[in-house]
Amino acid sequence: MASVPAFRAGDSAGELSGAWQQVRSLTERLAGPLSPEDQVVQTMPDVSPTKWHLAHTTWFFEHFVLQPNLADYPPFDERWHYLFNSYYYSVGQMHARNDRGLLSRPTVAQILAWRAHVDAAMQPLLERAEDDTELAFLIRLGLNHEQQHQELLLTDIKHVLWSNPLGPAYDEALPAPPAGPATPLSFIERAATEAPIGADANQGFCFDNETPRHRVALRAHALANRLVTNAEYRAFIDDGGYREPHWWLADGWGCVEAQRWQRPLYWSEDSTLEFTLRGWRPLVDEAPVSHVSFYEADAYARWAGARLPTEAEWEAAAADVPVSGNLLERGWLHPAPATQPGLSQLFGDTWEWTASPYMAYPGFKPLAGSLGEYNGKFMCNQLSVRGGSCLSSANHLRASYRSFFYPHQRWQMLGFRLAKDPD
Numbered sequence: 001m002a003s004v005p006a007f008r009a010g011d012s013a014g015e016l017s018g019a020w021q022q023v024r025s026l027t028e029r030l031a032g033p034l035s036p037e038d039q040v041v042q043t044m045p046d047v048s049p050t051k052w053h054l055a056h057t058t059w060f061f062e063h064f065v066l067q068p069n070l071a072d073y074p075p076f077d078e079r080w081h082y083l084f085n086s087y088y089y090s091v092g093q094m095h096a097r098n099d100r101g102l103l104s105r106p107t108v109a110q111i112l113a114w115r116a117h118v119d120a121a122m123q124p125l126l127e128r129a130e131d132d133t134e135l136a137f138l139i140r141l142g143l144n145h146e147q148q149h150q151e152l153l154l155t156d157i158k159h160v161l162w163s164n165p166l167g168p169a170y171d172e173a174l175p176a177p178p179a180g181p182a183t184p185l186s187f188i189e190r191a192a193t194e195a196p197i198g199a200d201a202n203q204g205f206c207f208d209n210e211t212p213r214h215r216v217a218l219r220a221h222a223l224a225n226r227l228v229t230n231a232e233y234r235a236f237i238d239d240g241g242y243r244e245p246h247w248w249l250a251d252g253w254g255c256v257e258a259q260r261w262q263r264p265l266y267w268s269e270d271s272t273l274e275f276t277l278r279g280w281r282p283l284v285d286e287a288p289v290s291h292v293s294f295y296e297a298d299a300y301a302r303w304a305g306a307r308l309p310t311e312a313e314w315e316a317a318a319a320d321v322p323v324s325g326n327l328l329e330r331g332w333l334h335p336a337p338a339t340q341p342g343l344s345q346l347f348g349d350t351w352e353w354t355a356s357p358y359m360a361y362p363g364f365k366p367l368a369g370s371l372g373e374y375n376g377k378f379m380c381n382q383l384s385v386r387g388g389s390c391l392s393s394a395n396h397l398r399a400s401y402r403s404f405f406y407p408h409q410r411w412q413m414l415g416f417r418l419a420k421d422p423d
Helices: 013-031 050-069 080-084 097-102 108-131 133-163 230-238 250-259 294-303 311-318 369-373
Strands: 187-190 193-197 214-218 221-224 273-276 279-282 351-357 383-386 403-405
Touching: 013 050, 013 108, 013 133, 050 080, 050 108, 050 133, 108 133, 133 273, 187 311, 193 311, 214 311, 221 311, 230 294, 250 294, 294 351, 311 351, 311 383
Parallel strands: none
Antiparallel strands: 187 221, 193 214, 273 279, 351 383, 383 403
């Protein structure tokens, strides 16, 4: 899968048009292995149907880019704005999130026609953006937003297919990640320092929740060289990890009892198989454990005599590391064993739970207008995750990138690494 060039004000219109074409076409290619029947199913409130992702990303450009910036633009169907708005209450009401799977109409074919209509209408704006910094930023925001939904499309359809008793594969032809021994676990000591954290909005695209750049005092600590593996997590299970409340936060133990958790989300009952986008496959011991909640990651860390890193510790370690690894472009769509020496797997494989609440940085200011609803209003009761996953595009990530989930959620590609304080 071709990566998408980062676009900054001052790049040529052709480069932005290329980025537009690559992102928009990739979304449709990711939906390509699915039948129309696959694309309408919603298995739980956190999951959205595939066709909803195709439509919502199109609504974003029609509502926020085309209608305000292109005179006499003819919306494809104004009624659909109610159906495919997500959470932007300042622009109007929306169809209930829990009921997205009830929408048999518009059809997948109609939504693809809408996408083509929007793509064609965007061409003059892509050219105009060469000399319009605000318009260029808005388009780049929309493209990065669509990249987020590409990952959601894959994690959501994984839950849909896993929920089917037949256990069908998204794509049996996906290449398997290489198996083999993982790099031995070790801890890399990091000295106390005052680290710059966050993004400088003047140095290229970033989301508002990455700003402002500021300094954070870090105590001496050590980070694990890689992510926790399936075999290591199985040892926690075999030692009674899901039966002993001592390791768990109170809310986490409540989830264990209420949801009857006994293992990561997509493991078989005997912990020998794992559901993947290739269908049910043997669990690879050396691969990173994935689809675990914050509560499970935190409990394992306590059991292991360690803790989870803070997001500032993670970012300081990743600041000078190139964005590379097992990412969407590699095409495996599944975590792979760590094989590199030193600090590895900072980008790709799984999102990494941190111990940090998702909160505003000092001096944070959300984007003006309705787009200010994009990140800021979720800064409550969620935890920060870092580093992207095997379903993230490489050019979508950077060391300052922050995503966030509620601590009980685990349908996303979520894993973790350990940290320790000095003895």
